[in-house]
Structures are given as structure tokens and as C-alpha cells.
Amino acid sequence: MQKFLTFLGVAFASGLAAISIGANFWFGTLLTAGAERWLYGAVFALLDGLKTVLVPLAAAALAAGLRTKAAAAIAVFVVLTVRSFTAEIGLYAHTKSEVVGDARAAHQRYADARAAKARADADLAAIGAVRPAGDVAAEIGALRRDRLYDRSKQCAEATAPDSRELCARLDRLAGELAKAQEAARLRHAADAAAVALSKLDVAAAMRSVDPQAEALAKLLGIVVAVEPETVRTGLAVLIALLVEIGSGLGPWLATPSRRATPEPAAGPEAARPAAGEASAEAQAPEPAAAAPAPSAAADGAGAADGVVERWAAEALVRRRGSALPAAEARSSFEAWCMTEGLEPMNPTAFGRAMTAAGHRREKVGGVMRYLDLALAAPAIRPQLRVAVDNGPARRVLGRMARGG
Structure with missing residues (x-):
């Protein structure tokens, strides 16, 4: 999952x-x-x-x-x-x-088309009903063919009553013709606005x-x-x-993150030896002297690898994502060798032994480091004091001296 x-x-x-x-x-x-x-x-x-x-x-x-x-x-x-x-x-x-x-x-296009049609309709309503412009123009043409129109020199010298009446009628018809022409123009504008409105997408125009x-x-x-x-x-x-x-x-x-493996903490029972083991150690005679382990330089590459493996088993832990500087590992190894009474090998031999033991190292940030390794916390060793009774030994030595 x-x-x-x-x-x-x-x-x-x-x-x-x-x-x-x-x-x-x-x-x-x-x-x-x-x-x-x-x-x-x-x-x-x-x-x-x-x-x-x-x-x-x-x-x-x-x-x-x-x-x-x-x-x-x-x-x-x-x-x-x-x-x-x-x-x-x-x-x-x-x-x-x-x-x-x-x-x-x-x-805006919809609003403009509606406004244009509304204006044209309002202007037509203001003009009112008018005769078609063609009818008015035909009547004007008929009056201009009358002899009174020629006698008055096209109404330029209308002095007689009949001539003045003819010219006045012609003026009224000219105004009616202009009104009819304006009405025709407004009807054309209203028709054009209606056509424009019919071509517009009303749903898109009404949409928010x-x-x-x-x-x-x-x-x-x-x-x-x-x-x-x-x-x-x-x-x-x-x-x-x-x-x-x-x-x-x-x-x-x-991306899943790498988590370091936590080291198991040594409980008080693990740090404290059992009572039977403590008494056994107390009764066991203390060895005279520990035989020193052979040095890495003297025993060759095999002994050197063994020493490094012993130190790694005690001083190192596997920890993913960690990068142990080579200098710190070398310092820990030298301190361990001093504790064990061994002569530490040179850095080159130490590095080869670590590589032979399977520890990978790379240069990170300009510093050589061992990957996925970390120094282990120093273990707490119980301090046992052994009480030795020298009475029997002294009596044996005394009898040997008297017998000698």
C-alpha cells in the first residue's frame, strides 16, 4: 500500500x-x-x-x-x-x-444593436405616418408641369394668386418628401438593426x-x-x-526519505552482568599477562584485515545515509589500537583493509568519506573488583622456605 x-x-x-x-x-x-x-x-x-x-x-x-x-x-x-x-x-x-x-x-455588440433599433423605432414614431416618398415626388412632378409654374418662372416671380398658391403647395410637398425620405432611412436602419440582432448569439450575449x-x-x-x-x-x-x-x-x-537505522540501546540488564557470571569471574584466577596480538605490519595483509575487521565490529555501525569522514575513522582506529596494545598500520594500508572489508568510500564535499557508516557509541563496561585471599599462598611459601 x-x-x-x-x-x-x-x-x-x-x-x-x-x-x-x-x-x-x-x-x-x-x-x-x-x-x-x-x-x-x-x-x-x-x-x-x-x-x-x-x-x-x-x-x-x-x-x-x-x-x-x-x-x-x-x-x-x-x-x-x-x-x-x-x-x-x-x-x-x-x-x-x-x-x-x-x-x-x-x-457590447448586442447592446449596440438593440440601442440602434430602439433609436430608429423612436424616431419613426416621432415622425408619424407619412406617404411614400415616390407618391410625393410624383405629385411634385405633376405640379411642375402646370403652366402656372412656367408663368411664374419656377416660382421665382409668383405674383398672381394662382401662382402663389401653386408655389406654396410645391413647398409643402417638398417638406413632405424630405419627411418621407427620412422615414425610409429610419425604416432601413431599424431593419438593419433587427437583422444584426438576429445574427447575434443571444445566449453568449446574456452569459456572465x-x-x-x-x-x-x-x-x-x-x-x-x-x-x-x-x-x-x-x-x-x-x-x-x-x-x-x-x-x-x-x-x-x-519521494520516500531515508531513515537512519536506530541503534539498539543497551538496557541496564545487558550492561550489568549476571550474578553467576560475576561470581565466576571473581573466582577465576587472573591471568598473569595478556599475550599481545601481532602487529599488522609484521603479519602482512591477512593480519591487517583481521585487525581492521575486529575494530570495525566494535567501533562501527551500519547507518544508511551517513557518511563517516575517513580522518575520523582513522583516529578511532588508532585509539582502539592503543587500547588493545597494537601498533596501528599506516593510512594507506588502513584504507586498503577497509576496502577489502567491503566498506565503500567516496569523496564528498572535498573530503573522503565512508558511506553508510557511523561510529558506534562507546559501550559501558561494568567494573568488577576481584577480592583475592593471599593467606593460603603465604602459608605454602612459608613451608617451602622452612623445608628449603
Whole structure:
């Protein structure tokens, strides 16, 4: 189950990282209109990809004791995260503005068409009923063919009563013709507005510009008055923040961490010898002198490996993720040799013996270290005092002296 959950976590974190990289690439291409926009997109994507692996690298460096390297990785991660955060906010604002702009344009086109039709209808209602312009023009043409019109020199010298009446009628008909022409123009404008309205998508025109922002603004309006534009900006910040957390920290959080194997603590029963063992040690005669072990240099490579193995069994423990400096291991070995009465081997022979014993070493941070090893805590040895009765020995020596 743990492996399955780890797999899901890594998959989701990788997906968020891919989305973040894609968003940065897209935003980079929006910085310019030329062919170099692809270069900007690649730079932004590579920087975001580097940000994704910096936290695991910093954790590995910290586990190896390289604090400076870990601090540098975290500092670069913070800088790249801020840059990616601003890029994702810019991309969200750019795409949101396009969607909102299209909705507002549809609203505006619908409103303009309705306003144009309403104005045309109002003007037609103000003009009232009029005869068609063709009928008025035909009547004017007929009056201009009258002899009175020619006698008055096209109403320039209308002195007779009949001529004045004809010219006055012609003036009234000219006004009616202009009114009829204006009515015709308004009817054409109203018809054009109606056609424009019929071609518009009424559903798109009546749709909200940003339903999410407007709904959240209404909910927040219960507590404080907020404009939809402010809510839209807050959503951009929230989405960018979530993507950055998932893509930057997700791979590190989903990857299982190495845990050091805890050393079993020696209990008081283990540190304190049993009563039978203590009495046995007390009754056992103390050896005269311990025979010193042969030196590593004298007995060759086989003896040297044996000495190193004895020291490793007592002084070292396996601990995953640890890195024991070679200098500290050498110092511990020399101190152990002094305790055991042995002559320590030279550093080169010591390193070969450690390699032969299966201990892997690498250069980490400019220092040679043994991997997955650590110094064991010094064991607490019980101090036993043995009381020796020299009375019988003295009596035997006395009899031997008297007999001699």
C-alpha cells in the first residue's frame, strides 16, 4: 500500500511539475511576437524544470553534511519559485483577459444593436405616418408641369394668386418628401438593426462575463464588498501558489526519505552482568599477562584485515545515509589500537583493509568519506573488583622456605 501511495504521489507531483513547465514555456512565448519567443519559452521552461529538482538535491546535500551546498540550492529554489510564480500569474491574467474580453465584446455588440433599433423605432414614431416618398415626388412632378409654374418662372416671380398658391403647395410637398425620405432611412436602419440582432448569439450575449468571480464576489459581499476584478486577481494568485507548491515541493514530499537505522540501546540488564557470571569471574584466577596480538605490519595483509575487521565490529555501525569522514575513522582506529596494545598500520594500508572489508568510500564535499557508516557509541563496561585471599599462598611459601 505504501508503494502504491508513493507511486501516486510521484505521478501527481510529476504532473504538476509538467503543468508548471508548460505554463512557463507558454508565458515565455508571449513576451515577444518574433521568432525569439521560442527561445524565451525554452529558457523559462528549463528554469522551472531546474526548480523542480532543487529541493531533493538540497535534502541530499544536507544529509551528506554539505550545508553550504544545501543553502545555495534552497536560495536558488526561492528565486526560481518567485520567477515562476509571477509568470503563472501573468499567464492566468492573459488568458482570463481574453475570455473576459470576448464576453464583454459580445455584450457590447448586442447592446449596440438593440440601442440602434430602439433609436430608429423612436424616431419613426416621432415622425408619424407619412406617404411614400415616390407618391410625393410624383405629385411634385405633376405640379411642375402646370403652366402656372412656367408663368411664374419656377416660382421665382409668383405674383398672381394662382401662382402663389401653386408655389406654396410645391413647398409643402417638398417638406413632405424630405419627411418621407427620412422615414425610409429610419425604416432601413431599424431593419438593419433587427437583422444584426438576429445574427447575434443571444445566449453568449446574456452569459456572465466571469461567473466564478461574480459568484465569489457575491458570497464575499456578505462580509465585505468586493469587486469581481479583485476576486479574479485573488484567484490568479491562489492558482499560481498551488501550482508552485505542488511542482516545487511535490517531488520531494512524494519521494520516500531515508531513515537512519536506530541503534539498539543497551538496557541496564545487558550492561550489568549476571550474578553467576560475576561470581565466576571473581573466582577465576587472573591471568598473569595478556599475550599481545601481532602487529599488522609484521603479519602482512591477512593480519591487517583481521585487525581492521575486529575494530570495525566494535567501533562501527551500519547507518544508511551517513557518511563517516575517513580522518575520523582513522583516529578511532588508532585509539582502539592503543587500547588493545597494537601498533596501528599506516593510512594507506588502513584504507586498503577497509576496502577489502567491503566498506565503500567516496569523496564528498572535498573530503573522503565512508558511506553508510557511523561510529558506534562507546559501550559501558561494568567494573568488577576481584577480592583475592593471599593467606593460603603465604602459608605454602612459608613451608617451602622452612623445608628449603
